[in-house]
Amino acid sequence: MRIEAFGLPNQTRLSAFAGRSSAFLARVDPDTWMRTARTARENGGRLISLWGNEEATGTFAISAAYALEDGILWLEAPVAAQGYPDLSTVFPCAARMQRAVFDLLGLRAIGAADSRPWLNHGNWPRDYHPLQKLSSGAERFQSGEEDYPFVRVDGDGVHEIAVGPIHAGVIEPGHFRFSVVGEKVLRLEERFGYAHRGIEKLFERTPLLLGYRLAGRIAGDTTVAFSWAYCMAVERALDGRIPPRAQWLRALLLERERIANHLGDLGALGNDAGFAYGLAQFSRLKEDWLRVNDQAFGHRYLMDRIVPGGVSKDIDSRFITAIQTQCERIDTEVRVMQRIYEDQSGLQDRFAGSGILSAEVAEHFSVCGLVARASSRKTDVRVDHPYAPYHEVPVQMVSDARGDVAARVAVRFGEIYESIRLIQTLLAGLPEGDIVTVLEQRGSPARGVGWIEGWRGDVFVALETGAGGTLSRCHCHDPSWQNWPALEHAIIGNIVPDFPLINKSFNLNYAGHDL
Structure with missing residues (x-):
């Protein structure tokens, strides 16, 4: 409509x-x-x-x-x-x-x-x-x-398992309350908010044209998407026009962020299913990827590269060749790893049929991003509402109908190949010209929105400017708000030991949505 x-x-x-x-x-x-x-x-x-x-x-x-x-x-x-x-x-x-x-x-x-x-x-x-x-x-x-009032499940043999908020690994805090019979999960309820950092309050004390730095630190693995969404909102509020070269470089950074996270997740998913070889190989590939980020753009995770009006750093011609070569090599090696994953019967036994998220449940919770696309719900802002330069460099959406861990693994593989294709296309057609334009402040309050398809799903920013280059209000939204409740349903009927694997296949944000 x-x-x-x-x-x-x-x-x-x-x-x-x-x-x-x-x-x-x-x-x-x-x-x-x-x-x-x-x-x-x-x-x-x-x-x-x-x-x-x-x-x-x-x-x-x-x-x-x-x-x-x-x-x-x-x-x-x-x-x-x-x-x-x-x-x-x-x-x-x-x-x-x-x-x-x-x-x-x-x-x-x-x-x-x-x-x-x-x-x-x-x-x-x-x-x-x-x-x-x-x-x-x-x-x-x-x-x-x-004492938080978790919803109780009563019945013969039902007991609760409390996990977190502090975990064995170095990860963000979150509490998971399982109601189980034996090892079968009847219900899962999540409790977050432990990592609340007052981000939206901090924006009120942040100059408008410097807010991209705060936005880029909402979630370190999504720094490109959040900073781009913030800058887009500022640029719309100030009616700024961004140089074409800067738009293409922003997309290049976004696709490199997407691939880095997918490489890390594929290794972690193999490890959670007892396949340490997968973790070793994908960790090596991710590290190579991040090192080229640092060489070409000056930061392993591409932080502070997107700024209001454009980007802070251009790409040298010698690194264009290096990135193209790396893309070809990574594409080849990832395809080899995909065949290995698909041939490992023990791995597929853990992946297939685990943590099924039906298309109906995905629609019920308005699930978005990778998780939605693995459950037949085809949503991708780059495709449905293309913003520059994606209206000139169309994205081929990757999806799967199975809705289980195997589907979410398959979508990750597919999105790596598609992002590599996009990077090659962006580099081949990179426009000449400036990489940033000066934005003129407005005297009266103005509003703007930014909407970017990050690697987890769509990242959204809505803001209102104040007087003298200030922010009156800035609201940032991570797609995990929609996807965490769906995880509670995906675990039902599975066994408790499969939760780390199912949780990793979603790989949702903790602190990034507790703003």
């Missing part, structure tokens, strides 16, 4: 992305808020994100961004004293987002079935909501970590 078909009042076109995607903002009343959500759902629309905001007047508003046929629809509705209409009845993935909105701003979803805290673990001051401009209760600290 196209955005214009909603016939919304007070609708403003925010930007027109190069390609066939636009962004619109509409301020609506609570009834229109719910009616639009239902219409979007019925017509195949997808909820991208939900967040709240305190306006300069001291009033509050709730926002939602939808992916529709021709782009993004950003809805904003005023919040009354009693709260705002519950969106989780239409889009279940909104439940945790609404809980985070309450913790951050004190805005409650009226009638929501789940109103438990999400980011507040009981260690914040009482009545404290960090994104409120005048939050009360700063001196009345709570006594400590509260």
Whole structure:
């Protein structure tokens, strides 16, 4: 369904992305808020994100961004004293987002079935909501970590296994509560928010043109996608025009980030299934890949390479040849490893049929990215809403219908080959010219959105500029918000020892979505 078909009042076109995607903002009343959500759902629309905001007047508003046929629809509705209409009845993935909105701003979803805290673990001051401009209760600290009311499963032989939040490996904290009979999982419930760093509060003290540095540190494995989404939002707000060469270099960086993560995941998946040879080989390939990143762009993980107006570093012609040669070699070696993986009966026995995520469950939770594409749900912003330069360098979407670990492994292999093809195409047609343009600040507040297909899925940024080159509000969204609840369903019926493998096949973000 196209955005214009909603016939919304007070609708403003925010930007027109190069390609066939636009962004619109509409301020609506609570009834229109719910009616639009239902219409979007019925017509195949997808909820991208939900967040709240305190306006300069001291009033509050709730926002939602939808992916529709021709782009993004950003809805904003005023919040009354009693709260705002519950969106989780239409889009279940909104439940945790609404809980985070309450913790951050004190805005409650009226009638929501789940109103438990999400980011507040009981260690914040009482009545404290960090994104409120005048939050009360700063001196009345709570006594400590509260007992979180996990949903219990009763029955003969049912018991609980608590895992985390501290894990054996050096990874981010997260708690997983399993309800099991023997080793069979009946239910999994997740608890996050331990790695909340107050990113959205930090943006309020960050200059507009320097916010890309903070965005690029939301998730170290997604620094390119987050910084590009942030810069896109700034550029749309300031009506900036980016040099073609910079757009092509941004895509080159994004595809290199995608491949680096897929190489690491494929090795880890082999290791989790007892195939250490896979970990050794893919670790070697990833390390080679990162070293070329450092040589060509000055940073192994490509941090701070994308800046407002373009990119911070051009590529030297001698490194173009080096990258092309590396792509050919990596393509060959990965194809050899794929045949090895497919020929290992023990490996395939662990992969096939494990952690099945059905297309119906994927649709229910608005699952996106790689996980969705491995469950017959074909969504990719580069394809559905191509932004420069993907409208000139089309992406061939990789998908699988099986929905299990094997499917998610197969999609990773396929996306490596496709990203290598894209990199070769981008290098062969790289335009000449500048790599950055100066952006002119606006005197009045302006809004912008950025929407990028990261390696996990679509990364979204919505911001509003303030006076004197400041940020009034910046909201960043990681695709893991949609995909974590789906993991709880994918594990049902599997055995507990298969959880690390299934979890790794999703490989979702912890700190990156607890903003």
